[in-house]
Amino acid sequence: KAGVTQTPRYLIKTRGQQVTLSCSPISGHRSVSWYQQTPGQGLQFLFEYFSETQRNKGNFPGRFSGRQFSNSRSEMNVSTLELGDSALYLCASSPQGQGADTQYFGPGTRLTVL
Amino acid sequence: AQSVTQLGSHVSVSEGALVLLRCNYSSSVPPYLFWYVQYPNQGLQLLLKYTSAATLVKGINGFEAEFKKSETSFHLTKPSAHMSDAAEYFCAVSKRGGTSYGKLTFGQGTILTVHP
Numbered sequence: 001k002a003g004v005t006q007t008p009r010y011l012i013k014t015r016g017q018q019v020t021l022s023c024s025p026i027s028g029h030r031s032v033s034w035y036q037q038t039p040g041q042g043l044q045f046l047f048e049y050f051s052e053t054q055r056n057k058g059n060f061p062g063r064f065s066g067r068q069f070s071n072s073r074s075e076m077n078v079s080t081l082e083l084g085d086s087a088l089y090l091c092a093s094s095p096q097g098q099g100a101d102t103q104y105f106g107p108g109t110r111l112t113v114l
Numbered sequence: 115a116q117s118v119t120q121l122g123s124h125v126s127v128s129e130g131a132l133v134l135l136r137c138n139y140s141s142s143v144p145p146y147l148f149w150y151v152q153y154p155n156q157g158l159q160l161l162l163k164y165t166s167a168a169t170l171v172k173g174i175n176g177f178e179a180e181f182k183k184s185e186t187s188f189h190l191t192k193p194s195a196h197m198s199d200a201a202e203y204f205c206a207v208s209k210r211g212g213t214s215y216g217k218l219t220f221g222q223g224t225i226l227t228v229h230p
Contacts (some may be wrong), residue, residue, distance in 0.1 A: 004157070031215070031216050032216075033216040033217065033218070035218075042220060042221075042222050042223060043204065043206075043218075043220040043223075044220075045217045045218065045219070048215050048216030048217060049216075050215065050216070055213070055215040055216065056213065056214060056215045056216055056217050058217070090157055090158070092157075092158075092216075092218075094216065097215040097216035098215070099145070099146045099208040099209055099210055099211070099214060100146050100163075100165040100208075102148075102160050102163060103160075103216070103218060104160070105150075105157035105158040105159070106157050107155075107156055107157045108156075108157050
């Protein structure tokens with residue numbers, strides 16, 4: 001099976017712009033989770049989608065949003081970018097998003113905000 | 115709330131030496147526990163996980179970890195380090211039951227350096 005894919009791999013934006021990142025899960029996986037990774041804060045959970053519904057959400061401002069399509073592909077959007085949004089954004093897929101499920105991670109999208 | 119503490123942000127060992135990376139969790143109910151590895155410019159790869167039953171868990175690349183409830187620990191070990199083990203390692207937990215769908219809580223990571 002193909003792994004989790006994320007596009008684009010690298011992005012450079014300026015403050016105030018918005019950005020959309022895409023994630024294609026492993027075939028058959030219905031749960032997609034998103035994480036932000038920074039040197040200062042480490043890996044932090046953004047949100048999880050299952051069957052096109054957001055079931056869980058981390059402590060991020062409303063500028064961070066996401067959605068999931070019927071084929072389980074997911075996108076996340078960040079509006080009004082700030083310098084502090086520069087990070088590696090990782091998505092992970094799992095069969096059902098249950099606690100014991102293994103999450104399989106994509107390579108990430110490196111976002112730089114100037 | 116659950117939390118994970120990895121003792122030691124950097125660990126350095128010689129090739130062939132024992133690798134020991136420490137992880138302690140804080141949770142009223144023992145969570146599911148995971149160890150992931152991250153190589154530069156890559157995503158995370160699962161090494162092993164503890165869900166129930168056997169407390170000694172064997173993973174890929176010769177790694178293993180032992181769940182100790184009394185110590186709230188899940189330390190990662192490998193008997194003999196290889197140069198290719200140099201990477202950053204993350205301990206993570208997820209909640210049993212409840213509504214914590216798709217959420218892993220990660221430790222701050224431990225960078226492993228292997229010297230020839």
